[in-house]
Amino acid sequence: MERTLEVACAGTASSFTVRKLSRATLYGTRRRMPVDGEGRPCRAAALTRDGRFLLPPGTTATLYLDDHGDAVERGELRPARGGEGAAPEAEPHPTEATELLDCVVRTVYALVAVAVSAQLDRLLAGTGVCRLDAGDAGGEVRFLVKNGAGYSLLVGEPSGFRFVGPDQADLSIPDAGGPWDDLDLAML
Amino acid sequence: MSRWIRVRDSRGRDARVRMEPTHLRGRPPLQTPDGRAVEAARFIKAPMSRRYEVLRHRCPDDAQLAELLIEEDPEIDLDATGRRTGPTDRVLLDPDGNVLYTTAEAEVICDRDGIELERRLPADTPANVDGESPIVWTGRMLPRLEAARRFAFTRILQLRHVDGLTYDFLFGMARELDEAGALVLVGAGPGGRDPIVLERNGVPHRGFLGGRVEGDRYLLVLHLTNLELTMPGEVTL
Numbered sequence: 001m002e003r004t005l006e007v008a009c010a011g012t013a014s015s016f017t018v019r020k021l022s023r024a025t026l027y028g029t030r031r032r033m034p035v036d037g038e039g040r041p042c043r044a045a046a047l048t049r050d051g052r053f054l055l056p057p058g059t060t061a062t063l064y065l066d067d068h069g070d071a072v073e074r075g076e077l078r079p080a081r082g083g084e085g086a087a088p089e090a091e092p093h094p095t096e097a098t099e100l101l102d103c104v105v106r107t108v109y110a111l112v113a114v115a116v117s118a119q120l121d122r123l124l125a126g127t128g129v130c131r132l133d134a135g136d137a138g139g140e141v142r143f144l145v146k147n148g149a150g151y152s153l154l155v156g157e158p159s160g161f162r163f164v165g166p167d168q169a170d171l172s173i174p175d176a177g178g179p180w181d182d183l184d185l186a187m188l
Numbered sequence: 189m190s191r192w193i194r195v196r197d198s199r200g201r202d203a204r205v206r207m208e209p210t211h212l213r214g215r216p217p218l219q220t221p222d223g224r225a226v227e228a229a230r231f232i233k234a235p236m237s238r239r240y241e242v243l244r245h246r247c248p249d250d251a252q253l254a255e256l257l258i259e260e261d262p263e264i265d266l267d268a269t270g271r272r273t274g275p276t277d278r279v280l281l282d283p284d285g286n287v288l289y290t291t292a293e294a295e296v297i298c299d300r301d302g303i304e305l306e307r308r309l310p311a312d313t314p315a316n317v318d319g320e321s322p323i324v325w326t327g328r329m330l331p332r333l334e335a336a337r338r339f340a341f342t343r344i345l346q347l348r349h350v351d352g353l354t355y356d357f358l359f360g361m362a363r364e365l366d367e368a369g370a371l372v373l374v375g376a377g378p379g380g381r382d383p384i385v386l387e388r389n390g391v392p393h394r395g396f397l398g399g400r401v402e403g404d405r406y407l408l409v410l411h412l413t414n415l416e417l418t419m420p421g422e423v424t425l
Contacts, residue, residue, distance in 0.1 A: 021415070023414060028305070029298045030298075031296055032389075033293070034288075034292070036282040036288060043280070043283075045279050046277070046278060053236070054287070055236065059232065059234055062229070063228070064229075078221060079215070101411065104342065108340045108417065145417060147338060150418075159212075161407060165404055166359075169348070171350065
């Protein structure tokens with residue numbers, strides 16, 4: 001089923017179909033994989049610590065358990081945002097390029113426009129970048145970007161970088177003269 | 189990843205400075221609609237010994253396997269099914285399901301439809317940010333807005349000074365880029381033509397250096413990208 005993105009802007013609605021964009025879908029992949037002595041591909045599995053059960057992919061299931069130990073469907077769960085529940089919906093607003101450049105992009109979606117309102121297009125005509133989230137609690141941020149290739153949705157997170165002055169040199173270099181008794185060799 | 193980078197400015201001077209990764213909060217934890225915390229737990233459905241491929245070896249054909257399944261329920265392990273896995277170790281299995289104690293590596297290249305194009309012995313790629321050759325400005329400037337609309341920057345690092353001399357060096361770079369309102373394409377190797385590789389055998393990225401200043405403070409950031417904002421199918425290999 002095709003996923004869609006609905007954007008409400010000044011009382012109008014725009015909608016897009018959404019497709020995740022990755023290097024694999026754009027350029028293909030180049031990956032390293034383990035092979036056995038005959039060059040056949042190997043697969044990873046999990047071995048329980050007691051050595052009793054060998055668990056290749058497909059032999060386990062992940063459940064979400066609440067504080068009573070009852071299973072909760074994944075679709076019912078919401079991201080915790082400071083105890084306030086789901087993030088509030090926000091109107092898209094144009095933003096400067098620096099705001100997007102100050103974020104690390106986690107996921108990119110290519111959007112195919114189904115219906116784009118004139119209001120949304122007018123907003124994007126300025127910088128070509130609109131922020132879609134309300135900027136709550138500095139968590140996940142979402143940007144709608146329009147360029148010559150079309151529309152994209154970028155989901156990221158603020159970098160948290162701050163301006164530094166002359167007295168803020170990064171001196172966090174490990175101290176060679178530090179104590180040697182905290183080398184926990186048992187954990188190696 | 190090295191926390192150091194050797195970088196050259198537009199005037200051809202280079203210095204070794206610190207790189208600081210992002211301070212990300214990560215994805216927020218999940219909770220129930222009424223705000224109660226949940227815990228993810230992994231349970232065993234059926235261990236390896238009860239899978240079709242293993243059970244199939246016990247019977248000459250599928251019909252007899254079907255009979256075995258009906259009569260003896262060999263696919264169900266009452267001791268294992270529903271158990272929490274607890275902590276596990278990762279092991280590698282060959283296609284026959286045998287645990288391997290040592291493996292080789294192959295590099296597999298696939299096109300965007302997932303079709304394998306080539307398989308070869310992997311070559312080690314060293315990191316190139318803290319070697320003898322610095323990361324250099326290519327001279328190609330890209331306005332901030334165009335960079336933001338054209339690339340997805342999936343990794344970013346802040347460059348920081350370690351003493352007064354490197355403060356002057358980085359502050360000058362940030363001011364130059366701020367005045368230009370642009371990012372500069374930087375790279376490794378002669379003329380900065382090679383992509384940036386942060387770790388040994390790491391993912392190669394194209395790098396752009398962006399800078400801003402506020403009074404005597406600066407923010408100099410290395411933006412790394414390996415993904416262009418375009419529609420699938422528009423890129424030609």
